[in-house]
Amino acid sequence: MSVFKDAGHLFRFAGLFVLAFLVFLVVRHYVVPKSFGEYGHYRGAAIGEIAAHPIRFAGHDTCEACHADVAEIKNSGKHAHVNCEACHGAQARHAGADDPSTAKPVLPDTTVLCARCHTASAAKPKGFPQVVPADHYAGLPCDTCHKPHSPAMDAGGAK
């Protein structure tokens, strides 16, 4: 006499359990991304996807590769530490084009551009050069007198 005589219903239930587990494994195989868990509890491939985002700012090294003459003037003046794209805006499209003249950067309006940094305000660090635009030279664009790449008047910055 077998001990399993009246256990048929248990085997059927265990069989269902195993079947459900197999279904779970199959579904899990297809639902969980391949790279999940590669580095941790996340999809490892996401790192590469985020790194593949296109750049918009080319970086000053790229600018200086072609515009070395301008970079030399800038780097000898007061704006040495100001990167090209801080004023000229994002230029990866210009730098990355086969013919850069097809994506020519717009020349910034110095009346607006210079004022962004150099408008006098009690909130700015005291050592930073500041002017009240209306008193300094009302209405005229800054590049009437200053060379934006090397703006100091006593260092040959005057036009």
Place this chain on the structure above:
Amino acid sequence: MNISRRQIMILLPAAAVAWKYVLAGTPEESPNYKMSDHWWSMLIDIPKCIGCGNCVRACQTENDVPDKNFRTWVERYHISDWQMANPLGGMTNPMTDPQVISPDGGKEGFPVATDESGKYFFVPKLCNHCADSPCTQVCPVGATFISPDGVVLVDQTYCLGCAYCVQACPYGCRYIHPVKKVADKCTLCYHRITKGLTTACCEACPTGARQLADLKNPKDPIHEFLKTHSVQVLKPQMATGAKVFYNDLDGAVR
């Protein structure tokens, strides 16, 4: 060549392990970039910040940040003479709390300050890329994580948009993207730093107030700077392991 059954039994598992690495392939990013060689952070030199908003605009351009949302923003603090003279009277008293403004995140700069009294300073803020970040710990699906090079990232194809992480961040650095409906935040310009470029905000900063730093690079000037300056992180009491270091940070900043 004769290979015994014993040798095959040893060689097969070894070949299987080797094949697994062949299948895994190389990472998708730049071939010269090794994640294990970097541990990214940022240095913010408060006395150098002039509040021009260049960083905020550059970030929006580089990363397509929707209007009214910010991956980085600038706050202007004004602490009155009275509060500076009575440091223990402040903080909880609305009369003496520092006045903080950040119009449109400082994107278009700040209104001219005419009140000469007291102390003013600008505080640029961004994701602190915490080493023990609360935001990655609360994600129920593993959509946000700290990359092996120390950058807190969001896998936007995996994110559900539940916004737990937005609530968990003690610095308010995350938002739900109004179009994609998923969490969005500063990636420390991961697509740039892996190509050897600096971040868009650092590239656009005219005064050098923001500097990208690699803590695993022994030649990075940050090591010298951290030793010789009074450098703090935001909310150190929360033990988040924040990696955005602020030089000369006023105690009023929260």
